[in-house]
Amino acid sequence: MNHPVPPAPVRRPVPAELLQALQAAFGERVSTSEAVRAHHGRDESPFDPQLPDAVVFARSTEEVQTAVKLCGQYGVPIIPYGNGSSLEGHLLAVEGGVSIDLSEMNQVLSIAAEDLTATVQAGVSRKALNEALRGTGLFFPIDPGADASIGGMSATRASGTNAVRYGTMRENVLGLTVVLADGRIVKTGTRARKSSAGYDLTRLFVGSEGTLGVITEITVRIYPQPEAVSAAICAFPSMSGAVKCVIETIQLGVPIARVEFVDSLAVRAINRHSNLTLPESPTLFFEFHGTGAGVKEQAETVQQIAADNAGSGFEWATRPEERNRLWNARHSAFFAMLQLKPGCRAVTTDVCVPISRLAECVVETEQDLKGSPLLCPIVGHVGDGNFHVAMLIDPAKPEELEEAERLNRRIVERALRMDGTCTGEHGVGLHKMGFLLDEHGADAVDVMRSVKHALDPRNLMNPGKIFSYKA
Numbered sequence: 001m002n003h004p005v006p007p008a009p010v011r012r013p014v015p016a017e018l019l020q021a022l023q024a025a026f027g028e029r030v031s032t033s034e035a036v037r038a039h040h041g042r043d044e045s046p047f048d049p050q051l052p053d054a055v056v057f058a059r060s061t062e063e064v065q066t067a068v069k070l071c072g073q074y075g076v077p078i079i080p081y082g083n084g085s086s087l088e089g090h091l092l093a094v095e096g097g098v099s100i101d102l103s104e105m106n107q108v109l110s111i112a113a114e115d116l117t118a119t120v121q122a123g124v125s126r127k128a129l130n131e132a133l134r135g136t137g138l139f140f141p142i143d144p145g146a147d148a149s150i151g152g153m154s155a156t157r158a159s160g161t162n163a164v165r166y167g168t169m170r171e172n173v174l175g176l177t178v179v180l181a182d183g184r185i186v187k188t189g190t191r192a193r194k195s196s197a198g199y200d201l202t203r204l205f206v207g208s209e210g211t212l213g214v215i216t217e218i219t220v221r222i223y224p225q226p227e228a229v230s231a232a233i234c235a236f237p238s239m240s241g242a243v244k245c246v247i248e249t250i251q252l253g254v255p256i257a258r259v260e261f262v263d264s265l266a267v268r269a270i271n272r273h274s275n276l277t278l279p280e281s282p283t284l285f286f287e288f289h290g291t292g293a294g295v296k297e298q299a300e301t302v303q304q305i306a307a308d309n310a311g312s313g314f315e316w317a318t319r320p321e322e323r324n325r326l327w328n329a330r331h332s333a334f335f336a337m338l339q340l341k342p343g344c345r346a347v348t349t350d351v352c353v354p355i356s357r358l359a360e361c362v363v364e365t366e367q368d369l370k371g372s373p374l375l376c377p378i379v380g381h382v383g384d385g386n387f388h389v390a391m392l393i394d395p396a397k398p399e400e401l402e403e404a405e406r407l408n409r410r411i412v413e414r415a416l417r418m419d420g421t422c423t424g425e426h427g428v429g430l431h432k433m434g435f436l437l438d439e440h441g442a443d444a445v446d447v448m449r450s451v452k453h454a455l456d457p458r459n460l461m462n463p464g465k466i467f468s469y470k471a
Contacts (some may be wrong), residue, residue: 009464011096014053018074022056022098025066029057029104040081040099043091044334046347046393046401047430050092052079052099059104061177061185061216068214069183071098077463078181080210082152083125087348088429090156090209094464100214102151108132109217117174117191119219122151129220138222141166144425145331151215156427157207161330164250164383165257165289166223168425173206177217181456191219204451209427210462212455226257226289230299231323234286234311235279239263239366239378241309242282243359246382248305250355254298258287259383260330263366266337266377273336274329279313284382285330287323330379337377337390344392347404351415352386352424361418362387365411374403386424412438428466436467 022030031037032054041051053076058064071078077097084091093099105121108129112118113136120129125147129140142153144160152158154176159168166172175189188201205212236242239261246259262270264280271278286302288295303314317323329336338344353361362378369376369389380387389411391404412422412435422428422435437445445467452459452469459469 009094012075012077014076014096014098015074018070018076018098019054021070022054022067025070026056026058026063029059031055031057037099039084040079040091040101041093043084043086043089044346045087045089045092045429045431046345046395046404047089047092050094052093053096055081055099055101057101057104061179064100064102064179064214064216065183065185067098067100068179068181072181072183072458072460075458075460077460078214079462080151080155080214082123082149082155083147085146085148086152086156086429087350087426088423088431090427090429090462090465092430094430097460097463102149102214102216105151105216111136111138111222112191113138115191116222116224117219118222119217120150122149122154122216122218124150126150126153133222137225139225140220140222142169142172145334150218150220154206154215154218155208155210157425159381159384159386159425161258161260161327161381163381163386163425164259165255170203170206172221173202173218174221175219176202176205176215178205178213178215180213181458181460186213189219207427209429209465211452211465212461214461226295228290228292228295229257229323230288230295231317231326232286232288232299232303232314233278233317233326234284234303234306234314236282236284236306236309236311238310239282240359240363241311242284243362243382245284245302245306245309245311247355247358248309249302250383252301252305254301255290256286256298256302256383257289258285260285261378261380261382261387262330262333263378265340265375266333266379269336269340269377270329270333273332273339274325276329284311285326287327333377333379334390337392340375340377341392341394343394345395346390346392347401347408348388348390348426349408349411350386350388350424350426351411351420351422352384353415353418353420355385357418357420358382358385358387361414361420364414365389368407368410372403372407374400374407376407381424384424385420430465433465433467
């Protein structure tokens with residue numbers, strides 16, 4: 001897995017004529033200011049900022065089409081921008097170009113409660129969609145932690161804490177509106193629950209990370225609010241015991257809604273950040289959805305499985321404010337962990353393995369991390385075999401970045417050896433391009449590259465991400 005270093009990307013010039021044309025079309029909603037460009041040229045990845053040359057704030061599919069066509073006339077790259085919460089360098093303008101900010105495309109276009117679907121513009125956040133669903137008895141379950149935009153979640157095939165029960169964006173996106181590199185507007189899918197009509201273009205764009213087109217509208221599945229919800233936490237003396245509890249719960253067929261793992265270092269960070277007093281040991285966060293009787297039965301079953309794996313202190317949270325406090329603490333874990341080392345940046349990884357190999361993978365990873373001088377807390381959506389390591393580095397010390405990449409490489413190698421994947425939900429972006437080749441092989445990546453060449457022959461859509469444009 002010694003990946004060749006790709007050639008440094010060359011920034012493409014942005015002619016003054018293009019900027020003038022954009023300003024004529026969008027007025028004050030075009031910015032070339034340093035502050036606005038800087039905001040759009042960084043994300044939560046460990047990479048240095050790489051700024052676009054201009055930012056356009058679009059409000060409709062037609063406006064995105066206008067911006068894309070103008071950029072196409074001058075051969076200038078286009079970088080779609082949602083909420084800026086990506087972790088693998090997806091948003092960086094490595095070849096310069098124009099960032100199309102979709103945050104003002106924030107309308108919930110329709111809610112079809114009887115069909116359990118909703119259609120939104122790409123800039124609608126998951127929290128905003130659920131706020132719009134308040135009072136309908138329905139909710140959108142995909143919950144990656146950050147208040148990401150639905151467009152960005154679609155582009156990275158996000159999942160999160162509820163994926164073990166409700167699936168990922170792959171299972172929950174029914175249709176898309178996409179502006180292609182040549183300015184065509186394509187609608188994929190319908191509101192029907194299934195179809196055998198032609199190639200599945202919806203799934204092609206879900207997870208494409210902005211490299212095939214700009215997603216502007218999304219139709220998603222929504223779900224009835226459960227009759228009863230209960231949350232719980234349980235501490236374990238070892239990571240192995242906690243993960244084995246999860247494996248046995250899943251294999252027994254308990255329809256758990258959420259099961260999240262945090263190691264002792266992550267618990268310490270969460271306690272400090274959220275003013276909690278959890279025991280500083282490996283801990284599972286659970287949530288159960290269903291009828292009152294069903295939730296009680298699920299919880300009692302899991303409590304017994306936890307006890308069989310040396311779990312203790314099984315604590316319940318049935319009131320909404322108690323549950324929210326627990327889950328807000330879990331969702332703030334990334335920023336809590338950054339506070340363990342003030343001024344640090346995080347090199348993150350998010351491998352996913354078959355559930356039967358999860359305990360082995362996590363325990364071996366724990367042994368690797370114990371031998372490192374870096375602080376490396378572990379959290380995970382372990383109900384579907386996915387866990388994250390945040391390697392905290394001083395950006396002024398190159399040797400720490402080198403150590404983090406060494407650890408990252410070993411974690412990914414281990415996951416691939418166990419028939420897993422290099423990224424369960426963050427996506428490839430810049431950081432995992434070499435690992436994509438290791439995972440799928442040259443022929444499969446060539447097929448992906450052929451799709452890119454067919455839809456974006458001039459490499460205008462978010463260039464430099466996922467794989468090199470040229471083999």
